[in-house]
Amino acid sequence: MSAVAIVGVGQTPYRRSHKDLSSRELIWSAAKEALDDAGMGIDEIDLVVAGVAPDALAGEASVERSGMMGKGKPFVRVNTGGVTGSSTVFAGASYIKAGRAKAVLVFALERMGQATTSQQVFNTIFDPVYEKDFPLTTITMAALRASMLMRLYGYTDRHWAEIASRNYRNALRNPLAHLHLDVTPEDVLESPLLAWPIHRYEACPMSEGACAMVLVSKDRVRTRTPVWIQGYASTSDSYAMGDRIHRPGATLVDLLSLRLSAERAYKEAAVTDPRSEIRVVELYSAFSSAEAMAYPALGFCNAADGPRFVESQLTDPSLPVFNPSGGPQGANPVSATAMVRIAECALQVRGTAGDRQVDGVERAVATGQGGATQFSTVCVLGKDLVH
Amino acid sequence: MNAPHSKPTVFIEAAVVEISWRDETRNLSELIFDSVRRAIDESGRGMMGITSVVLAAHDLVDGRSLSSMVTAPAAGAYLRDEIRYGDDGAAAFAAAVVRIEAGEADRSIVAAWGRASEHDVDGVSRALFDPFFGAPLGLEELHVSGLRAQSWIQAGGRCDARAHAVSRRRDAARNNPRALRDGGRSSRPSYPLSPDDLPVWADVVAAAIITSQPARVKVSGMGQSSEPFAIGDRQLAAMPGLVRAGELALREANIAAGDLDVVEVDGLSLFDEALALEALGIARKGDGLTAFASDRRINCSGGSAAGYCAPAMGLARIVEATLQLQGRAGAIQLPSARRALATGSSIVAAQTHTAVVLEGV
Numbered sequence: 001m002s003a004v005a006i007v008g009v010g011q012t013p014y015r016r017s018h019k020d021l022s023s024r025e026l027i028w029s030a031a032k033e034a035l036d037d038a039g040m041g042i043d044e045i046d047l048v049v050a051g052v053a054p055d056a057l058a059g060e061a062s063v064e065r066s067g068m069m070g071k072g073k074p075f076v077r078v079n080t081g082g083v084t085g086s087s088t089v090f091a092g093a094s095y096i097k098a099g100r101a102k103a104v105l106v107f108a109l110e111r112m113g114q115a116t117t118s119q120q121v122f123n124t125i126f127d128p129v130y131e132k133d134f135p136l137t138t139i140t141m142a143a144l145r146a147s148m149l150m151r152l153y154g155y156t157d158r159h160w161a162e163i164a165s166r167n168y169r170n171a172l173r174n175p176l177a178h179l180h181l182d183v184t185p186e187d188v189l190e191s192p193l194l195a196w197p198i199h200r201y202e203a204c205p206m207s208e209g210a211c212a213m214v215l216v217s218k219d220r221v222r223t224r225t226p227v228w229i230q231g232y233a234s235t236s237d238s239y240a241m242g243d244r245i246h247r248p249g250a251t252l253v254d255l256l257s258l259r260l261s262a263e264r265a266y267k268e269a270a271v272t273d274p275r276s277e278i279r280v281v282e283l284y285s286a287f288s289s290a291e292a293m294a295y296p297a298l299g300f301c302n303a304a305d306g307p308r309f310v311e312s313q314l315t316d317p318s319l320p321v322f323n324p325s326g327g328p329q330g331a332n333p334v335s336a337t338a339m340v341r342i343a344e345c346a347l348q349v350r351g352t353a354g355d356r357q358v359d360g361v362e363r364a365v366a367t368g369q370g371g372a373t374q375f376s377t378v379c380v381l382g383k384d385l386v387h
Numbered sequence: 388m389n390a391p392h393s394k395p396t397v398f399i400e401a402a403v404v405e406i407s408w409r410d411e412t413r414n415l416s417e418l419i420f421d422s423v424r425r426a427i428d429e430s431g432r433g434m435m436g437i438t439s440v441v442l443a444a445h446d447l448v449d450g451r452s453l454s455s456m457v458t459a460p461a462a463g464a465y466l467r468d469e470i471r472y473g474d475d476g477a478a479a480f481a482a483a484v485v486r487i488e489a490g491e492a493d494r495s496i497v498a499a500w501g502r503a504s505e506h507d508v509d510g511v512s513r514a515l516f517d518p519f520f521g522a523p524l525g526l527e528e529l530h531v532s533g534l535r536a537q538s539w540i541q542a543g544g545r546c547d548a549r550a551h552a553v554s555r556r557r558d559a560a561r562n563n564p565r566a567l568r569d570g571g572r573s574s575r576p577s578y579p580l581s582p583d584d585l586p587v588w589a590d591v592v593a594a595a596i597i598t599s600q601p602a603r604v605k606v607s608g609m610g611q612s613s614e615p616f617a618i619g620d621r622q623l624a625a626m627p628g629l630v631r632a633g634e635l636a637l638r639e640a641n642i643a644a645g646d647l648d649v650v651e652v653d654g655l656s657l658f659d660e661a662l663a664l665e666a667l668g669i670a671r672k673g674d675g676l677t678a679f680a681s682d683r684r685i686n687c688s689g690g691s692a693a694g695y696c697a698p699a700m701g702l703a704r705i706v707e708a709t710l711q712l713q714g715r716a717g718a719i720q721l722p723s724a725r726r727a728l729a730t731g732s733s734i735v736a737a738q739t740h741t742a743v744v745l746e747g748v
Contacts, residue, residue: 001490024616047611052473054452061447061514062473065616065735072631074611075739076482079446079473081453087470091482097489098394125453236440236469239457260466371456375469 003385004093005226006346008038008214014178014207014331014340017113023060027067027109030210034105038214038224042070045214046101050077051088051108053335053370056121058111067109081125082284082370083234084108085211085339086377090232096217103220107212110333118206126372127239138286139203141372143195144241146289148253150197153303155292157197159310161188163288164202164329166313171326173355178207178331188288197289204286204332211336211343218385227346230363230380231269233261237374257376258297258367266299269380271363274299274320278380280348280364281320282341286328294367298378320365324348324356338368338377345381394488398602399745401429402709404593404702406694408570409504415449416461422592423462423498430596432494437596439492440469443479443499443698445734447511462498462594475499476593477653477701477731477741481609487599494598499703501696503588508696509574515735521618529585529655531618531736533577536658539624540579544662544673551680553583556657560587560689564717565707567694584657589694593702595709601748604712607726608642608744610635618736629666629730632742637668640744642726644668647744649711649727650685651704659737660690663730667742687711687719701731705743712747 010033012018012026021029027050035042050064060066064077080087085108092104112118119137126136134140149155165185171177183201191200215229237257238244250256262274271277281298285291292310295301300320301309313319323329325344328337345364347353362384368377403426410418427434440463444454451457455464455471462469468491472479476499483497512527540546560566571587597606612631614621637644650669654660661675664685670678679685688707691700708727710716725747733739 048613055446056452060518061511062734065515065738066517068613068616068738071615072612072628075613076478076611077473078470079453079455080469080471081456091470094482094485094489094491097491098485100485100488121452124451125456127457128451234468234470236459236464236467238465239460257466371453374456 001097002099002217003387004096004215004217004229005221006213006229007216007221007224007226008034008040009343009346010034010037010212011176011340011343012209013176014209014333016178016206018208023063023109023111024066026210027107028069030212031069031105031107034212034214040103040214045070045073045103045105047092047095047104048073048075049088049092049104049106050075051084051335051339052077053079053081053084054121057115057118057334059114060111063111064109080370080375082334083338083368083375083377084335085337086342086368086379087234089213089339089342089379090234092215093229093232096215102217104215105212106215107210108336108339109210110335111208112206112334113208139198140195142287142290143198145253145293145373146197149289149292152253153306155307157189158185159292159307160197160202160288161185162310162314163291164188167288167323167327167329170324170356171330174325174330177326178205198287202288204328207331207333209333209336211339213343225350227349227381228385230382230386231265232379233264234377235260239372239374241372253293254303255293255297255373255376257374258294258378261376261378262298265378265380270386271380278320278363278365279361280324280345280358281322282325282344282364282366283323283327284338284341284367284369286332288329298365321358324358341366341368342379349381349383395599397484397487397606398598398600399604399709400432400596400598400602401426402595402706403429404565404706406565406567407590408567415502416458418590418592419458419498419500420461422594423496426594426596434463436494437463437496438467439483439486439495440464440467441479441483441495441497442469442471443474443476443702444471445473445698447514448501448506448697450506463496474739475698475701475731475733475741476703477705477729477743478611478733478739480595480702480705480743481611481741483597484606484609487597496594496596497702498594499699500592501699502590503696504590508588528736529574530577532656532659533580535623535662536579539662542624544675545677548677548680552657552661552676555680556689556692559687559719560692562718563689563693566689571694580656580658586655586691586695589696591694591696591699591703593699593706595702595706603748604709605746605748606743607746608636608640610742611740613739624662626662626666626737629663629740632740633667636728636742636744642744647726647728648684648724649708649721651688651708651727651729652686652690653700653704653731655691660686667728684721687721697734701741704729704731708745712745
């Protein structure tokens with residue numbers, strides 16, 4: 001079984017809309033940058049894996065087909081909602097681990113700037129009989145979880161605001177981010193309510209853009225600087241939110257799917273104490289309150305200590321750095337967001353993250369989150385080859 | 388695609404396909420659950436050791452913006468490692484095999500589905516083409532099938548056995564106990580296709596259980612390839628992507644096309660199915676229809692005439708091939724079936740291809 005390394009990263013800037021670029025141009029731009037970064041040409045690629053989530057957001061069906069490249073090469077599309085980007089990486093990594101490919105190009109594209117209203121589209125992800133007519137959306141879905149966290153563990157509006165403000169301010173150092181806003185916690189609290197307790201500045205923006213990476217087997221690393229994929233895992237939970245509210249051992253806000261993914265990925269990566277062994281965490285949390293659900297699932301704190309963990313991030317420099325890129329509050333190209341998290345971790349481990357670089361990153365963790373918080377992925381990246 | 392150096396052999400424990408039409412007693416999740424449940428039951432090992440679930444489904448077909456959100460649990464994904472391909476079922480099958488070869492799983496569910504009775508098949512097809520250069524023409528995938536057939540005829544493809552091929556395909560579907568019995572519908576044919584050449588739109592769910600533990604059918608070769616995005620850039624009649632996928636699969640299995648006892652090819656129309664035989668080296672160039680009319684190894688399930696809905700069909704072909712090798716194909720069982728080739732192609736109009744060689748153990 002071959003180890004898998006990331007040797008090339010390419011990203012377009014993330015913007016509300018790329019009106020001057022076709023889907024193909026966005027894909028090819030990110031792909032070329034990744035290939036150039038790897039010092040490779042498309043002919044050296046054995047497989048292309050595309051990640052695009054809801055077609056409805058783009059208004060173009062199977063938009064990934066327009067970006068097909070590498071004549072005759074195997075080409076497949078992954079669509080797992082919010083975790084599409086990370087699932088795409090994992091699918092490519094599987095082919096390398098199996099020995100069926102030596103080099104894989106993965107890309108993910110989001111064109112949601114074409115959608116007149118994303119929440120109307122997101123309403124149609126829910127059960128057409130029992131939930132669609134509420135009308136449930138990703139915002140109201142997140143609000144239900146935020147209020148449950150407040151009731152169970154004592155989180156307040158202030159915690160959500162502190163998390164959001166930190167993410168926005170981190171995004172100021174990321175030229176690729178969609179939003180560059182110096183937002184204070186007070187600004188967050190004063191922004192309009194979308195659905196209580198979520199304010200506008202706690203929510204992610206609608207962003208377009210593409211991300212691509214080149215994955216290779218150990219023998220193809222050669223003189224390149226590898227970022228090793230030390231461990232990865234994906235878990236699906238029940239769709240039904242009602243079934244998870246009182247589930248023994250793991251309620252709706254315990255993110256069981258993320259916890260199980262973390263346990264498997266950490267085991268593969270030989271991570272035993274995530275709080276001390278992981279320096280950077282790039283979280284797919286489309287709302288700042290969703291970050292709070294991830295902390296205990298990833299082993300950084302107990303659920304009940306969550307509010308204190310948020311507060312201690314402001315004062316304790318030994319804690320992992322969360323979302324130095326700005327995370328999804330800085331840019332949320334849905335299909336690509338989970339891949340962007342992995343790409344940003346790869347840049348951090350490689351030490352090429354520019355102004356957003358965190359010192360001393362030996363190991364980083366990227367997460368993906370999708371569906372009705374039912375699809376979760378965890379990817380551990382590091383400088384060292386673990387196996 | 389490289390053949391793996393050292394890998395666990397992957398076996399198929401159980402394979403199920405259900406083809407129905409507008410079953411008002413079951414919703415989509417229930418259709419999926421029933422087929423996956425049957426596959427699990429037929430495996431005789433329950434859910435033991437199943438950690439991976441690989442799906443093929445398409446949002447546009449399912450009429451939902453994130454199809455697998457509601458349907459994945461019905462396919463056994465609860466607290467398992469699940470991934471959904473917006474691609475053909477054979478590509479999902481290949482990905483599931485790869486997961487086992489990679490050591491990521493020992494046992495996996497693969498499922499693919501499409502419910503033609505609940506969506507506008509032609510409308511979805513039109514939406515697949517480039518919004519500037521394809522869609523305004525009103526192009527549908529079946530139109531591309533017509534263009535492919537026309538291109539082949541102009542290049543000298545022999546049509547003298549067409550009537551025999553049509554009747555053989557119809558009879559095969561009639562004899563297949565898993566083919567659609569009632570309902571279904573067809574699209575309007577475009578030249579040179581006739582109504583007899585078309586697929587029968589149906590509701591299709593295919594499911595398989597694969598494992599690293601020995602079972603009666605093993606996967607002995609796989610190949611994948613693709614063709615350019617723009618229709619004008621493609622060699623429609625030659626299907627170079629399928630040529631490549633077939634070559635890779637046969638090479639990995641270390642057999643020639645002539646060694647095959649069963650051939651299940653995926654194609655929208657009779658012409659697509661017949662031309663695939665030429666691409667796979669089973670028929671000589673120009674003789675695809677002739678081979679289809681006379682070669683009993685080929686699509687004895689009836690292929691697209693037995694019921695069709697993307698993206699389930701590549702996996703449905705794998706299921707039919709597996710049943711042949713297991714000796715469980717019923718009235719269409721071929722004698723002494725040991726080696727089979729099954730293919731699957733995806734949107735847009737067979738743009739990507741997967742070929743799988745299976746062997747009875």
